[in-house]
Amino acid sequence: MGHLDNQIPTAELQALDAAHHLHPFTDGDALNAKGARVITRANGVMLTDNDGVEILDAMAGLWCVNIGYGRPELARVAANQMEQLPYYNTFFQTTHPPVVELSKRLADLVPGDLNHVFYSGSGSEANDTNIRLARHYWAAKDKPTKKTIISRKNAYHGSTMGGASLGGMSAMHAVGGLPIPDITHIAQPYWYGEGGDMDRDEFGLVCAKALEEEIARLGEDNVAAFIAEPVQGAGGVIVPPATYWPEIQRICDAHEILLIADEVICGFGRTGNWFGMQTFNIRPDIITIAKGLSSGYMPIGASVVSGEVAQVINGGGDFTHGYTYSGHPVACAVALENLRILDEEKIVDTVASTTAPYLKEKWQQLADHPLVGEARVCGMMGAIELSPDKAKRAKFSKDPGKAGTICRDFCVENKLVMRAVGDAMIISPPLVISRKEIDMLINRTTASLDMTLSVLKEASLI
Numbered sequence: 187m188g189h190l191d192n193q194i195p196t197a198e199l200q201a202l203d204a205a206h207h208l209h210p211f212t213d214g215d216a217l218n219a220k221g222a223r224v225i226t227r228a229n230g231v232m233l234t235d236n237d238g239v240e241i242l243d244a245m246a247g248l249w250c251v252n253i254g255y256g257r258p259e260l261a262r263v264a265a266n267q268m269e270q271l272p273y274y275n276t277f278f279q280t281t282h283p284p285v286v287e288l289s290k291r292l293a294d295l296v297p298g299d300l301n302h303v304f305y306s307g308s309g310s311e312a313n314d315t316n317i318r319l320a321r322h323y324w325a326a327k328d329k330p331t332k333k334t335i336i337s338r339k340n341a342y343h344g345s346t347m348g349g350a351s352l353g354g355m356s357a358m359h360a361v362g363g364l365p366i367p368d369i370t371h372i373a374q375p376y377w378y379g380e381g382g383d384m385d386r387d388e389f390g391l392v393c394a395k396a397l398e399e400e401i402a403r404l405g406e407d408n409v410a411a412f413i414a415e416p417v418q419g420a421g422g423v424i425v426p427p428a429t430y431w432p433e434i435q436r437i438c439d440a441h442e443i444l445l446i447a448d449e450v451i452c453g454f455g456r457t458g459n460w461f462g463m464q465t466f467n468i469r470p471d472i473i474t475i476a477k478g479l480s481s482g483y484m485p486i487g488a489s490v491v492s493g494e495v496a497q498v499i500n501g502g503g504d505f506t507h508g509y510t511y512s513g514h515p516v517a518c519a520v521a522l523e524n525l526r527i528l529d530e531e532k533i534v535d536t537v538a539s540t541t542a543p544y545l546k547e548k549w550q551q552l553a554d555h556p557l558v559g560e561a562r563v564c565g566m567m568g569a570i571e572l573s574p575d576k577a578k579r580a581k582f583s584k585d586p587g588k589a590g591t592i593c594r595d596f597c598v599e600n601k602l603v604m605r606a607v608g609d610a611m612i613i614s615p616p617l618v619i620s621r622k623e624i625d626m627l628i629n630r631t632t633a634s635l636d637m638t639l640s641v642l643k644e645a646s647l648i
């Protein structure tokens with residue numbers, strides 16, 4: 187055991203955790219009754235809990251550990267930067283080498299003319315920035331009525347007041363009285379769940395046209411922007427039909443509104459390209475990045491904007507907005523090292539050429555399981571829809587979410603972290619996952635599905 191290993195017994199940690207720690211997105215009493223899992227260390231795609239049990243992390247933490255756990259290069263860069271300049275702000279007409287270098291690197295890496303970067307500490311904060319950027323942009327162009335931002339139902343854009351308002355999750359809106367004013371939501375392109383009798387392509391067009399209808403309803407003079415994830419992540423890895431994004435792009439071009447692509451999950455290799463905008467061939471004016479930017483080793487997010495947007499913002503007087511940790515030197519240095527590793531080790535190329543196609547082949551075979559209504563995948567993210575009657579794409583109407591919860595708990599028992607979104611099971615493993623580890627992931631998933639099926643049969647839920 188190394189010197190970093192925890193020596194406190196698991197039960198003691200769980201009791202202290204229950205006594206003093208409020209968990210995000212958690213039913214506190216329910217968790218405290220059983221105790222939180224204590225994760226002590228991690229390497230590659232594997233987590234190790236406090237009792238030495240190794241668990242395959244098919245979620246890359248929260249969709250963020252793209253280069254995998256345990257890379258000492260990032261630790262060294264962080265330590266060196268902390269010794270040299272642990273902190274300084276970028277408010278007071280100052281800058282520093284890591285933030286300059288990272289901005290240049292991102293300007294080169296992000297396609298098109300997206301070449302100016304505004305930093306934050308997280309994806310949520312970056313989306314708050316985007317609300318203010320988009321509104322300030324139009325105000326600076328003497329169009330101050332262009333304020334409303336159109337988003338989508340079941341979107342996830344973070345958990346701050348702004349981020350959760352942009353998001354389209356009703357359970358989140360219910361906590362804290364959201365959304366804030368001048369944000370509206372249109373239908374999501376979720377064919378499996380909401381496509382009915384339409385074929386995929388037809389449904390994709392209908393969903394995209396909903397944007398044009400919403401712009402007409404609000405009046406183009408009142409709309410600032412449309413925001414969307416290239417692939418909805420937290421909503422359930424919802425891969426839009428092929429017809430969707432071209433029509434959205436056409437509508438954004440035809441009307442005078444900004445397109446904001448939330449690349450917090452899709453960015454940095456997740457879809458098999460560096461950015462989701464390349465996979466879906468879209469040309470946003472602003473993108474949101476976080477998560478894979480540092481592979482989760484340090485908290486950092488950013489808005490990357492086009493030269494035109496930057497010019498308007500720069501010419502629009504004081505942009506009275508910023509965070510203490512905007513362009514944090516240690517976070518920037520770690521992000522740079524993460525990007526170096528992603529690039530030099532050809533991690534995104536390997537995903538595209540080798541491991542994502544392999545995952546796709548194996549994952550789609552899960553659709554043969556009697557419990558699985560659909561198995562979809564995009565690059566290194568995937569979902570399976572659990573169904574009581576797969577031929578009809580039926581939902582579990584009796585007790586929605588129960589099958590997903592049962593399956594998720596069996597996954598944990600089978601040493602696999604997979605997430606349940608309602609009755610869909612989703613994955614987003616580290617991009618460095620090997621073929622052998624993909625086999626392990628599929629085997630553990632299949633075992634968990636078998637166990638779930640037999641429990642559902644016993645409970646007459648299927």
Ligand SMILES: *Cc1c(COP(=O)(O)O)cnc(C)c1O
Binds near residue numbers: 308415
């Ligand atoms: C996670 C996420 C966010 C929020 O990022 P945080 O760093 O948790 O604030 C925003 N958008 C998308 C698409 C996300 O998945």
